[in-house]
Amino acid sequence: MSPVLNQRDDEYGRDIIGRMRFSVEVVKAIRKVVSDNFIISFRMSGDPMTDVLGLDQEDMFEIAQRLDAINCIDLFNISGGTGAILGAQDKTIPPDSYPVRCFNHLAKKMRPHLSVPVLAAGRIVKPIHAEQSLTEGDCDLVAMTRAIIADPNMPVLSYEGKDKQIRPCIGTNQGCIGRTAAGLSLGCTVNPGVANDHLHDYAEMVYFQRVVVVGGGPAGMEAARVAAERGHEVILFEAEAKLGGQAAYGALQPDRGHFGLHMEWLISELHRLGVNVYCNVEATQDIFMKMHPDCIIVATGARTIVPREAAGIAVPSITDVEVLDANPTFFTDKDVFVYDPSGMRGCYTSNIVKKAGANHVELSTLGETVLDDVDNTNKPSMYKRLREYNILCTPNQRLIGTENGEIVLQDVWSNEFRYISEFDICVFAGYRTSRFEIADSLQTQIPVHTIGDCVAPRSMYEAIAEGVRIGNEIGSHKKVQTFS
Numbered sequence: 121m122s123p124v125l126n127q128r129d130d131e132y133g134r135d136i137i138g139r140m141r142f143s144v145e146v147v148k149a150i151r152k153v154v155s156d157n158f159i160i161s162f163r164m165s166g167d168p169m170t171d172v173l174g175l176d177q178e179d180m181f182e183i184a185q186r187l188d189a190i191n192c193i194d195l196f197n198i199s200g201g202t203g204a205i206l207g208a209q210d211k212t213i214p215p216d217s218y219p220v221r222c223f224n225h226l227a228k229k230m231r232p233h234l235s236v237p238v239l240a241a242g243r244i245v246k247p248i249h250a251e252q253s254l255t256e257g258d259c260d261l262v263a264m265t266r267a268i269i270a271d272p273n274m275p276v277l278s279y280e281g282k283d284k285q286i287r288p289c290i291g292t293n294q295g296c297i298g299r300t301a302a303g304l305s306l307g308c309t310v311n312p313g314v315a316n317d318h319l320h321d322y323a324e325m326v327y328f329q330r331v332v333v334v335g336g337g338p339a340g341m342e343a344a345r346v347a348a349e350r351g352h353e354v355i356l357f358e359a360e361a362k363l364g365g366q367a368a369y370g371a372l373q374p375d376r377g378h379f380g381l382h383m384e385w386l387i388s389e390l391h392r393l394g395v396n397v398y399c400n401v402e403a404t405q406d407i408f409m410k411m412h413p414d415c416i417i418v419a420t421g422a423r424t425i426v427p428r429e430a431a432g433i434a435v436p437s438i439t440d441v442e443v444l445d446a447n448p449t450f451f452t453d454k455d456v457f458v459y460d461p462s463g464m465r466g467c468y469t470s471n472i473v474k475k476a477g478a479n480h481v482e483l484s485t486l487g488e489t490v491l492d493d494v495d496n497t498n499k500p501s502m503y504k505r506l507r508e509y510n511i512l513c514t515p516n517q518r519l520i521g522t523e524n525g526e527i528v529l530q531d532v533w534s535n536e537f538r539y540i541s542e543f544d545i546c547v548f549a550g551y552r553t554s555r556f557e558i559a560d561s562l563q564t565q566i567p568v569h570t571i572g573d574c575v576a577p578r579s580m581y582e583a584i585a586e587g588v589r590i591g592n593e594i595g596s597h598k599k600v601q602t603f604s
């Protein structure tokens with residue numbers, strides 16, 4: 121339908137009627153072969169939000185009205201953006217940098233002018249958003265794609281008045297479209313049961329266990345939640361003052377407004393399930409053993425580090441997590457060099473540092489781009505923010521080490537060396553090492569299971585999946601995997 125892409129000069133091109141002819145013929149052909157009660161829904165963007173297609177909101181409005189006039193369509197399903205260019209692709213599955221109900225206005229505009237129901241899609245995340253969309257007259261139906269991926273029980277729980285128990289979608293797109301775009305099966309960061317049935321159906325508790333979980337990050341909390349849900353008694357120890365582990369820091373990142381929702385849900389579920397949580401407790405074997413556990417799950421996570429290669433830098437060097445903890449004045453008028461071997465954490469860190477008042481910020485990475493590890497729905501907002509903050513991006517740079525207090529980088533294509541001394545502060549993002557000391561120190565006859573980043577630092581996806589798996593296997597007929 122785009123006058124830019126459709127250059128035909130026959131009856132399938134030329135003007136809007138010609139450019140719509142193919143869609144009209146397809147819809148009519150479908151109507152002809154299906155029964156009267158078969159619903160034909162037409163999915164379309166209400167606004168491509170880019171001028172590369174030569175179609176704007178008014179054009180899409182006209183297209184919808186013309187399609188409605190052929191009397192074959194039962195429902196218009198309205199989203200936003202287009203996959204035609206990277207800059208608008210994020211809008212097709214808007215990540216959490218977009219507000220909730222972000223495309224309702226498009227459905228609302230069309231609704232009074234179409235003869236059939238109109239559905240709105242785009243960050244309708246919770247049942248309350250669906251309710252508001254309907255009562256405020258935005259649409260007749262709602263799509264809740266990722267909300268249902270994150271918790272397929274959402275409609276039932278909401279119907280039963282148990283909204284607090286609904287596992288929320290955090291909107292980062294990494295586990296769902298991020299995985300499929302990378303050629304993997306559909307998954308979900310917060311719901312590992314999507315990719316693996318074994319993690320969806322909880323096993324019957326065959327023999328009761330008193331379980332001690334050490335570590336209150338995503339892996340430990342998930343293990344505790346699932347074990348408690350299946351009827352075990354669970355006691356969780358966390359060394360920090362609050363639960364969350366590294367995920368709590370992730371929630372402090374800008375444009376990640378919903379990241380913390382999963383943690384809030386886990387905390388609420390642990391409370392509902394009667395898990396005994398002790399924060400501010402430095403874990404020792406004596407403390408665990410006083411609980412007389414039948415098994416111990418160690419989920420002590422990972423700590424961020426300044427890499428070995430950076431030893432000897434003359435200026436202060438800190439980690440990305442330390443940036444989140446730092447007083448913003450630390451960066452005022454400073455020139456800051458950020459190095460992240462893969463990109464995403466460094467991107468967030470650079471923006472935070474610049475926003476805090478840094479003078480000049482450079483983001484350097486080994487990757488071909490500074491966002492190699494980021495999917496296409498997250499790239500546009502992240503690139504725009506890097507531009508807005510005028511961050512200098514230098515990809516293809518290998519961190520070699522230091523010489524006379526200067527950082528040494530090597531360009532991976534030219535092999536040229538660069539010596540960096542013009543910065544006041546260096547930040548290293550994404551470097552982590554496992555906290556395995558507690559697991560190593562335990563001397564006991566009872567089973568000890570290690571899960572999550574304390575085995576090897578990876579993403580929240582693996583941490584949650586391992587937590588669910590061990591929580592599901594303890595005291596069941598399933599084989600308990602130790603992961604260590």
Ligand SMILES: Cc1cc2nc3c(=O)[nH]c(=O)nc-3n(C[C@H](O)[C@H](O)[C@H](O)COP(=O)(O)O)c2cc1C
Nearest residue numbers: 163199212213241242243244263264265266296297
């Ligand atoms: C994994 C995944 C695959 C999708 N595939 C399609 C698709 O093939 N066609 C389409 O029009 N939209 C597709 N979408 C977009 C959804 O239909 C929906 O418009 C979008 O996710 C925004 O709604 P939500 O905020 O409720 O998730 C997909 C979304 C996800 C998460």
Ligand code: SF4
Nearest residue numbers: 289290293295296309
């Ligand atoms: S992977 Fe993330 S964005 Fe996708 S459905 Fe799950 S929680 Fe939502």
